[in-house]
Amino acid sequence: MKRVTIVDVARSAGVSPAAVSLALNKPSRLSPETVERVRETARVLGYVPNPHALALVQKRAGAVGVLVPQTISETFANPYFAEFLRGVGAGCEEKGLSLQLVPPREGSVEKAVSIAPVDGFLVVGLSEEHPGAKPLSRRGVPFVVVDGDAEKAPSVNCDDEGGAYAAARFLARRHRKILVLGFPRSSGGRERFVWGVEKRRLRGYRRALEEYGITWTADSVTASAVSPEGGEEAFARAFDRLSRAGRRPTAVLAASDATAFGVLRAAGRMGLRIPEDLEVIGFDDVPFAAFCNPPLTTVRQPIEEKGRVAAELLLGLLEEEDRPVAEARLLPARLVLRGTTV
Amino acid sequence: MKRVTIVDVARSAGVSPAAVSLALNKPSRLSPETVERVRETARVLGYVPNPHALALVQKRAGAVGVLVPQTISETFANPYFAEFLRGVGAGCEEKGLSLQLVPPREGSVEKAVSIAPVDGFLVVGLSEEHPGAKPLSRRGVPFVVVDGDAEKAPSVNCDDEGGAYAAARFLARRHRKILVLGFPRSSGGRERFVWGVEKRRLRGYRRALEEYGITWTADSVTASAVSPEGGEEAFARAFDRLSRAGRRPTAVLAASDATAFGVLRAAGRMGLRIPEDLEVIGFDDVPFAAFCNPPLTTVRQPIEEKGRVAAELLLGLLEEEDRPVAEARLLPARLVLRGTTV
DNA sequence: GGTTGTCAGTAAAACGTTTTAACGGAGGAG
DNA sequence: CTCCTCCGTTAAAACGTTTTACTGACAACC
Incomplete structure (x- = not known):
């Protein structure tokens, strides 16, 4: 043995x-x-x-870590992530690197970072200023920030604000009561998504709505877990509350397709016709957005490409130690009209 | 630095x-x-x-490997896998273990196995007799076989044959020309899926069809990549060929939901009405099967639970060295009727 | 006063590799 | 005959930890 x-x-x-x-x-x-x-x-x-001995002596483990701020289960509840990983995988495979998914360990991102036996990190959905980001530089391994906001570190993002603006504008022309669904709040005590992707998307929504004279208040955005279940529950609750208050929404801006799918389900259950009674626009254009019933109007971003670009950036960092500049890649985002809007 | x-x-x-x-x-x-x-x-x-030094001296890396027989990109093309990982993640997180995705390295499963710095493996879609499985025991780390067939090693599967039988029986009552879509052939030279999951599902289909007097020949099953694109292409080609030969199919048995989604898309493009012109049954019941247009009739298996069970089995192996028996868990599979059948 | 015990801390072995520098022998050149 | 070079091989250092056994020092016990 x-x-x-x-x-x-x-x-x-x-x-x-x-x-x-x-x-x-x-x-x-x-x-x-x-x-x-x-x-x-x-x-x-x-x-x-023995791989551990090998890694110790050659200072490379043959794996890159994908640091996510939630549990694996929560992370994969959003199909966006699987698609993103396809790109990362494609980028890594030619160099023969494995992928390690690194969720917080006992709630602590830092602990997870220090333990993971990897050569570099793809940090997704985390700000550079996030407390969890500090141990990263201490670890001495390179990293690339994805879907966050980084100043000093290399980063990959899509044009969240522009895409959101286009979506909101499209609805604001014909609607006054638009329900905006955001990301979850205060999960784990810290307000994880007040910056980064959510901040930018909300900024885009807000700008468009205000241009059309729709006032934006503190409670304009409803928090929702990024999953069909989360969207279903959040929408049902908010729709109910607003209807009672006589401000029944006629359109929904969901900050994520995963959430939008839940909205569709809830709306179906409530007997709302889509798009006649309720228009819905998602964000991401995950592969199944085109398949759902009706097909989801959404903001398309090149998810798989984003993963590939992030992987390539990281691989570059792994090979040349002394890459100085913080390259910030911005990918396009554009509205694609399908069946959930008229 | x-x-x-x-x-x-x-x-x-x-x-x-x-x-x-x-x-x-x-x-x-x-x-x-x-x-x-x-x-x-x-x-x-x-x-x-330093995590490598730690792993070397304590003989544990704090990560479990998920060994997949294809590239990461191919693997995640099937939403089944993301759902499976949700379960695995849930099972691993309480012990604070990360997940490492291990695709073949330079085409070699063996190389990948020996290099990955992990404490144990979840082997998905591989037979115990597969050449890639031998280095596993040599590595000296425990492993659990999922969606494969194992005799000596612990394994987790669902009742593939029973589920497939139910699906095929449901169609065979009313159809004579049923197109069966299987898994890809000879990708990488070796016939990867002639055993395991595919063997069992095809056996179920065959048994039902033969009971209804439909003869099963060597070319009864059409190979298809396990992705919407693969299903779309395979169906379009086969449908065309069979139509020309005057044997235009009126129903489809897809060995995977991912494939079935592609069938729906192809059928839509060809102007076929579903289910009136063509009935379709998938397999797996991935989360989006209920959302697609029309909602997919499919064979449901508890995917997430399967992942959790596999993780728990592996964790047990990691803790107690001397677990002797090869536990083989079999999860149920049952037909759920939705909109792609009448 | 000797034995025993505890406590704080350390030296060194161990983990399993790769890599560097050195070694001995053989052969060739001068 | 001596010196140099080359070749195949090895001893030992290095990687960065943890862990085991040990060392003093000091107090307690009989």
């Missing part, structure tokens, strides 16, 4: 451990017959090098 | 490296004032322990 190590192979083949290492990694520096003998011995014994 | 190590802290605090380690991990074995001084020094210097 004990693992076979390099010294076992060495002993069995009658050579030194160094010779085994060379035979396996730099065969040209050994006589062909020795190489052959050592390799055969290793094969017979079933030798597999 | 150099990382601060434990000896830096030790030197700076005027103690031995051992004392630093104790101060951080077993503070009770040191005087309170020393502990405080060391911790303060560590904080000021920004010390973060």
